[in-house]
Amino acid sequence: METRSIRGFHDVLPEDAKRWHRVEETAKAVFELHGFSELRMPVLEFTEIFARSLGTTTDIVEKEMYTFADRDGSSLTLRPEGTAGVARSYIENSMWAKSPVTKIYYTGMMFRHERPQKGRYRGFYQIGAELLGPEEPASDAELISMVWNILEGTGITKYLTLEISSLGDGICRPQYKEKLVAFFAPERERLCEDCQRRLETNPLRILDCKVKGCSEIASRAPRMIDSLCADCASHFAEVREALDSAGVPYVVNPGIVRGLDYYTRTVFEITTGELGSQNAVAAGGRYDGLVEELGGPRTPAVGFAMGMERLILLHQAAFPEGFGREISVFIAHMGEEARKRAFRLASELRGLGISTEMEYGGKSLKSQLKRADKSGARLTLIIGEDEIRRGVVKVRDMDTGKEDETTEINPGLEIAGRLGGK
RNA sequence: GUGGGUGUAGCUCAGCUUGGUUAGAGCGCUAGGUUGUGGCCCUAGAGGUCGCGGGUUCAAGUCCCGUCACUCACCCCA
Numbered sequence: 441m442e443t444r445s446i447r448g449f450h451d452v453l454p455e456d457a458k459r460w461h462r463v464e465e466t467a468k469a470v471f472e473l474h475g476f477s478e479l480r481m482p483v484l485e486f487t488e489i490f491a492r493s494l495g496t497t498t499d500i501v502e503k504e505m506y507t508f509a510d511r512d513g514s515s516l517t518l519r520p521e522g523t524a525g526v527a528r529s530y531i532e533n534s535m536w537a538k539s540p541v542t543k544i545y546y547t548g549m550m551f552r553h554e555r556p557q558k559g560r561y562r563g564f565y566q567i568g569a570e571l572l573g574p575e576e577p578a579s580d581a582e583l584i585s586m587v588w589n590i591l592e593g594t595g596i597t598k599y600l601t602l603e604i605s606s607l608g609d610g611i612c613r614p615q616y617k618e619k620l621v622a623f624f625a626p627e628r629e630r631l632c633e634d635c636q637r638r639l640e641t642n643p644l645r646i647l648d649c650k651v652k653g654c655s656e657i658a659s660r661a662p663r664m665i666d667s668l669c670a671d672c673a674s675h676f677a678e679v680r681e682a683l684d685s686a687g688v689p690y691v692v693n694p695g696i697v698r699g700l701d702y703y704t705r706t707v708f709e710i711t712t713g714e715l716g717s718q719n720a721v722a723a724g725g726r727y728d729g730l731v732e733e734l735g736g737p738r739t740p741a742v743g744f745a746m747g748m749e750r751l752i753l754l755h756q757a758a759f760p761e762g763f764g765r766e767i768s769v770f771i772a773h774m775g776e777e778a779r780k781r782a783f784r785l786a787s788e789l790r791g792l793g794i795s796t797e798m799e800y801g802g803k804s805l806k807s808q809l810k811r812a813d814k815s816g817a818r819l820t821l822i823i824g825e826d827e828i829r830r831g832v833v834k835v836r837d838m839d840t841g842k843e844d845e846t847t848e849i850n851p852g853l854e855i856a857g858r859l860g861g862k
Numbered sequence: 863g864u865g866g867g868u869g870u871a872g873c874u875c876a877g878c879u880u881g882g883u884u885a886g887a888g889c890g891c892u893a894g895g896u897u898g899u900g901g902c903c904c905u906a907g908a909g910g911u912c913g914c915g916g917g918u919u920c921a922a923g924u925c926c927c928g929u930c931a932c933u934c935a936c937c938c939c940a
Contacts, residue, residue, distance in 0.1 A: 447931080499938050503863080521940085550940080555863080557934060566940060634937080650936085699939060720940055747940030774898065807893085809900040824898060838900075 448554070448562025456752070458763035463751055464547065466593040467567050474586050476543040476569055481525040483549065487515040493524035493730060495701025497641055504552040518551035522568045523702070523727070523743050524734075530572055531736035545569040547748075559718035559750045568724075568745035572731065575740035577675050580706045580726060581682030583742045587722055588688045590746075591710065596754040600721060603693035604683075604708040605665060606676040610729065612669035613704070617643055619662050627657050644697050663694040672705055679706055702727040706742065714757055715750055722746030768859050770812035771798040771821045772805055778823040785821065785833070788852040794859060813838065818859065821851075 445451065452460055468478075487507050494501050506518040519525055526544055529535075535542045547567045556562060571583050584604070591597050607613060620643045628636060632651040639646065647658050668676060683690055696707050707725035715721075724744025731739035769789055773782040782798050789796040797815050799808045805822070812820040822834040822843075832845040835855065846854050 444931085504938080552939080554938070555936095556932090560939075564940070568940090717935065717937095718939075723940065745940060750940060772899085804893090805898045806896080806900075811900085813900040820900080822899075826898085834898095836899075841900085843899085 448556040487517040541573040565748035570743035572741040577678035602690040605696040616667040766816035770817035772808035774824040
């Protein structure tokens with residue numbers, strides 16, 4: 441057999457885990473500040489949930505989902521994103537009936553069958569949040585500033601740009617789409633092959649085509665934000681005003697397009713130039729029609745998701761010094777009697793809340809100290825025959841190399857005191 | 863799905879152009895230099911199906927073909 445992980449899937453190794461914890465804890469702390477609670481969801485849903493939510497012609501649904509038949513023949517899919525599952529749970533658990541405002545965050549692995557590359561995996565972690573119920577621009581602004589605060593808390597905003605736009609609603613977006621098709625139709629022959637296809641499937645996509653000829657034509661095309669209906673226009677203006685007052689730095693980018701069909705009105709992206717062609721670190725927006733589309737009551741909502749692996753890459757760039765593990769105390773010992781005493785002492789210290797490691801076997805003191813050094817221990821306790829006989833424990837400060845002894849028979853508390861005093 | 867690059871020690875890589883004895887380095891690991899003392903230094907050691915399969919050749923890590931994987935880019939996205 442081949443001992444390897446599946447293509448596009450990867451391990452987060454122990455030496456990197458601390459960095460992940462740091463980022464996750466920062467996000468959770470900010471969520472709590474805004475009154476969001478965690479929702480833990482299944483990784484599998486009926487395929488229908490995603491097909492209905494994301495739109496049947498989107499890339500994700502058309503070719504990127506891990507879909508398979510359950511034993512009874514029903515079609516299941518490993519979640520490619522989190523929002524659809526939240527919406528399903530919101531409806532299934534009647535959350536709308538419990539409160540006019542529901543604030544949820546989630547974290548976990550998502551699955552998309554794409555070609556892997558830097559910052560892009562088939563199994564990847566996202567952290568996201570959804571604010572369901574309110575329609576008012578203040579809720580868009582709160583969610584966006586919350587995202588920005590998380591990224592600020594992790595110390596990586598120097599790499600980031602926040603871009604916002606509005607996609608309009610069920611009234612003005614179809615009208616705009618027609619305008620756009622009318623604009624591109626005469627230019628059809630000059631568009632690239634993909635865009636000629638997009639003209640039928642998703643004309644908005646032409647706007648962010650990277651082919652030179654297309655982007656040139658697109659730059660003259662009518663813009664969604666100029667075509668918003670009165671309600672959408674004032675909504676967008678109020679979101680911007682609220683962000684201004686919160687001091688969140690953003691730029692309006694009318695070219696933002698969504699790969700998912702459920703978005704309406706406000707959309708935003710947080711991008712970086714540090715990750716090769718994967719420039720999106722977080723993205724989200726308003727989706728006023730989704731809950732209803734899935735069979736729930738009409739429920740406006742805003743949400744976002746960010747890619748953990750991409751966040752981690754930026755965090756590594758910002759803080760390259762490493763986030764290794766650290767321990768307070770290492771216990772080295774020589775001799776059978778000393779080993780038993782070391783084990784008891786380790787238990788005692790851990791009981792006092794002091795992180796402690798010890799040598800298990802009978803290695804030389806030199807090699808034990810080497811291991812102590814690598815463990816990052818601040819103090820190494822040395823117990824040998826001499827110490828046993830005299831009822832003491834030698835204490836070596838690993839920064840200064842200075843040594844002395846505890847005088848007490850039971851040295852745990854004294855050691856705790858020394859660590860606390862430093 | 864399409865194109866480029868790369869697969870040699872645990873890790874990062876040299877060697878391939880121009881085929882030729884036992885395939886190297888740095889880091890890491892183990893031990894010694896100190897009867898019980900880490901980091902720096904010195905010495906020694908362990909560790910390799912040269913991705914896999916086939917072909918050419920007296921001879922292949924090196925050349926050719928295939929294949930798989932990784933990677934970057936396109937596409938799309940977090």
